[in-house]
Amino acid sequence: MNLITIGMFAAILLISLGxxxxxxxxxxxxxxxxxxxxxxxAAQNGFALAGDWCSAAxxxxxxGLTALYGMDGALYAVGPLVAFCTVLLLIAxxxxxxxxxxxxxxxxxxxxxxxxxxxxxxxxxxxxxxYLVPQMAGGGLLIKLLFGFRYDVxxxxxGLGMIIYVAVGGMLATSWVQIVKAILMLGAGFVILILSLKxxxxxxxxxxxxxxxKAGPNFLLPGNLLKNPFDExxxxxxxxxxxxxxxxxxxxxxxxxxxxxxxxxxIWVMFLxxxxxxxxxxxxxxxxxxxxxxxxxxxxxxxxxxxPLLAQYLGGGKGTTGGDLMLGFVSAVAVATILAVVAGLTLxxxxxxxxxxxxxxxxxxxxxxxxxxLVARIxxxxxxxxxxxxxxxxxxxxxxxxxxxxxxxxxxxxxxxxALSLFWRRFNxxxxxxxxxxxxxxxxxxxxIGPAYLGPHALWPLVNPTVVALPLGILGAVLGSLxxxxxxxxxxxxxxxxxxxQTGLRSRS
Amino acid sequence: xxxxxxxxxxxxxxxxxxxxxxGAEFKTLIDTKRRSIVPMIAIYVVGxxxxxxxxxxxxxxxxxxxxxxxxxxxxLIAGNYVMSWALALVYARVSANSHDPLVKIVVEKTRAxxxxx
Numbered sequence: 111m112n113l114i115t116i117g118m119f120a121a122i123l124l125i126s127l128g129x130x131x132x133x134x135x136x137x138x139x140x141x142x143x144x145x146x147x148x149x150x151x152a153a154q155n156g157f158a159l160a161g162d163w164c165s166a167a168x169x170x171x172x173x174g175l176t177a178l179y180g181m182d183g184a185l186y187a188v189g190p191l192v193a194f195c196t197v198l199l200l201i202a203x204x205x206x207x208x209x210x211x212x213x214x215x216x217x218x219x220x221x222x223x224x225x226x227x228x229x230x231x232x233x234x235x236x237x238x239x240x241y242l243v244p245q246m247a248g249g250g251l252l253i254k255l256l257f258g259f260r261y262d263v264x265x266x267x268x269g270l271g272m273i274i275y276v277a278v279g280g281m282l283a284t285s286w287v288q289i290v291k292a293i294l295m296l297g298a299g300f301v302i303l304i305l306s307l308k309x310x311x312x313x314x315x316x317x318x319x320x321x322x323x324k325a326g327p328n329f330l331l332p333g334n335l336l337k338n339p340f341d342e343x344x345x346x347x348x349x350x351x352x353x354x355x356x357x358x359x360x361x362x363x364x365x366x367x368x369x370x371x372x373x374x375x376x377i378w379v380m381f382l383x384x385x386x387x388x389x390x391x392x393x394x395x396x397x398x399x400x401x402x403x404x405x406x407x408x409x410x411x412x413x414x415x416x417x418p419l420l421a422q423y424l425g426g427g428k429g430t431t432g433g434d435l436m437l438g439f440v441s442a443v444a445v446a447t448i449l450a451v452v453a454g455l456t457l458x459x460x461x462x463x464x465x466x467x468x469x470x471x472x473x474x475x476x477x478x479x480x481x482x483x484l485v486a487r488i489x490x491x492x493x494x495x496x497x498x499x500x501x502x503x504x505x506x507x508x509x510x511x512x513x514x515x516x517x518x519x520x521x522x523x524x525x526x527x528x529a530l531s532l533f534w535r536r537f538n539x540x541x542x543x544x545x546x547x548x549x550x551x552x553x554x555x556x557x558x559i560g561p562a563y564l565g566p567h568a569l570w571p572l573v574n575p576t577v578v579a580l581p582l583g584i585l586g587a588v589l590g591s592l593x594x595x596x597x598x599x600x601x602x603x604x605x606x607x608x609x610x611x612q613t614g615l616r617s618r619s
Numbered sequence: 620x621x622x623x624x625x626x627x628x629x630x631x632x633x634x635x636x637x638x639x640x641x642g643a644e645f646k647t648l649i650d651t652k653r654r655s656i657v658p659m660i661a662i663y664v665v666g667x668x669x670x671x672x673x674x675x676x677x678x679x680x681x682x683x684x685x686x687x688x689x690x691x692x693x694x695l696i697a698g699n700y701v702m703s704w705a706l707a708l709v710y711a712r713v714s715a716n717s718h719d720p721l722v723k724i725v726v727e728k729t730r731a732x733x734x735x736x
Contacts, residue, residue, distance in 0.1 A: 188696050191703045192667040199656050319688035331682045332674040339675030346671025380707045609636040618630045
C-alpha cells in the first residue's frame with residue numbers, strides 16, 4: 111500500500127462520482143434509468159459491454175489460472191469470446207427488437223401469462239445474486255488487502271460505491287463507469303503486454319518455451335486444473351450458451367437505439383474483450399517466465415494476485431518507483447473493475463424486481479412513470495444492501511463455486527427459455543416453468559453436492575454440472591410445453607413475435 | 620444510420636403482421652438469414668466444442684508440438700480467437716449488405732400498407 115495507489119484510486123473514484131452526478135441530471139424517466147435513454151452508440155455500448163464482461167474474474171483470474179495451471183487457464187480465457195458468437199448470431203438483435211428493459215419483458219411479450227414472467231424473474235434474481243456475491247467478496251478482499259480495512263468494512267465500501275452509481279445515476283452512470291473502466295483496463299493490459307514481450311525480444315514463443323522449462327513438461331497440457339474430462343466439456347458448454355443467458359449482459363442491448371447498433375456493439379466487444387482475453391494467456395506465461403512458478407505460489411493460493419505481482423516486477427520490482435506505480439495502477443483498475451461489474455449486476459437485478467415484479471406482475475403495468483423511477487431507485491438500494499450483507503456472510507465460503515453456478519444456471523435455465531421463446535412456435539408458459547425449474551434445480555443441486563462445495567466428500571464428481579444440467583433444462587422446457595398442451599391462439603401469435611423479432615415493428619394492441 | 624421510427628418502437632396496425640409474415644419479402648428475409656447464420660453456428664460449435672472435448676478426452680493429441688514449444692492445443696486456442704473474429708467480421712458484412720436491405724423492404728411495405736385507407 112503506497113501513496114501512488116491511493117492517488118490513483120482517489121482519481122478513479124472522483125471520475126466515477128463526477129460521471130454519476132452528470133448522469134443523475136439526465137436520468138428522469140424509466141427509459142433513462144434502465145436503458146440510458148436508448149442513446150448509446152455502438153462503440154460506447156461495445157466498450158461498456160467489455161467493461162461488464164471483463165470482471166475481476168477475467169482481469170485477475172484468467173492470468174492467475176494460466177500462471178498456475180497452464181493450458182486450462184487459456185481455455186478459460188478463450189471461451190467468453192466464442193460465447194459472443196452465440197450472442198451475435200442468435201440473441202442480440204432479436205432481444206433488442208422484442209424487449210424493453212429486461213429478459214422478463216421478452217418472456218412476458220411472448221407468453222402474456224404471469225406465471226411465465228414469475229419464472230423469468232426468479233431465474234434472473236438467482237443468477238444475478240450468484241454472480242454478484244462472489245464479486246462483492248472479491249472486491250472486499252482486494253480493498254482489505256490494499257488499505258488494511260476489516261473485511262466487512264471493505265465489502266460495505268464496495269456496496270456503497272455501487273449503490274451510489276446505480277440508484278443515483280442509473281444506466282447512464284453505470285454505462286460510463288463501465289466505459290472508463292474498460293479503457294483503463296485495456297490501457298493497463300497494453301502496457302503490461304509490451305513490457306512482458308520486451309524482455310524476450312518480442313518473441314511470444316520464447317515465453318512458451320521458458321514456461322514449459324520452468325513449470326514442467328505437463329504445464330502446457332490441458333487437465334492441470336480440470337482433472338475430470340467432463341469438466342472441460344461443461345466449461346465449454348457453459349460459456350458457449352451461458353453468456354447469452356446472463357441478464358446483466360443482455361440488458362446492455364437495450365441501451366442502443368436499434369438492432370443494427372446492438373449488432374455492431376457486439377462486434378466491438380468481441381475485438382476489445384477478445385484481445386484482452388488473449389493477452390491474459392501471455393501474461394500468465396510471462397509471470398511464470400519472470401517470477402517463476404514457486405515464487406508465484408507464495409501468498410497467492412488462487413492465483414488472483416499474479417497480475418499485480420507481474421506488473422510490479424515489470425515496473426522495476428518491489429520497492430522501486432516504477433514497480434510501485436505499476437502495482438498501484440493495476441490494483442486501482444482491479445477495484446474499478448469490480449465496482450463497475452457489481453453496478454451492472456445491481457441494475458439488472460433492480461430491473462427484474464422493480465420493472466418485472468412490481469410494475470408488470472403485481473401492478474399489471476398501472477404505475478405512473480415518475481413512481482416507476484422512484485421504485486427503481488429504491489429497489490437498487492435494497493438490492494445493493496442485500497448483496498452487501500450476502501457478501502459479508504460469504505467470507506471464507508468458496509466463492510468460485512458461485513461464479514460457476516451463475517454461468518451454469520444461465521446456460522441451463524435462462525438460455526433454453528430465452529432461445530425457445532424467440533424461435534419455437536409451440537413453446538408456452540408450461541415450457542418456461544419446466545425449463546426454468548429443471549434447469550435451476552439441477553444446476554443448484556448438482557453444484558452443491560459437487561467437489562466445489564463438498565471438497566473430497568463430494569457426492570457427484572463434476573465441479574461444473576452444465577454438461578448434465580443443460581440437457582435437463584432443455585428437456586424441462588420441451589416436456590413442460592408438451593404437458594401444457596397446444597393452444598392455437600398462442601401459436602398463431604408466434605407469427606407476430608417472429609415478425610417483430612426480425613423487423614422490430616411492434617403491433618398496437 | 621438510426622431509423623427514427625424503429626428507435627421509438629414503431630407501432631403498426633394490430634393485424635399488419637399477418638400480411639407481413641405472409642409476404643414474399645419476409646420469406647426471402649428468413650431464408651436468406653437462415654442460409655447465412657446456420658452454417659456460421661455450425662462452424663463455431665464444431666470448432667469450439669471440438670476443442671473442449673479434446674481438452675477433456677484428447678489430452679495426448681493436444682500435447683503434440685506443432686510450432687517450436689507451442690502444442691496443438693494452444694494452436695487450436697489461437698485458432699478459436701481467429702475463428703470468432705472472422706465470423707464477427709463476416710456476419711457484420713453479410714448482415715449489412717444482405718439482411719438489412721431486406722428488413723428495410725419489409726418495413727417499408729408494411730408501413731405503406733398501413734397508410735392505404
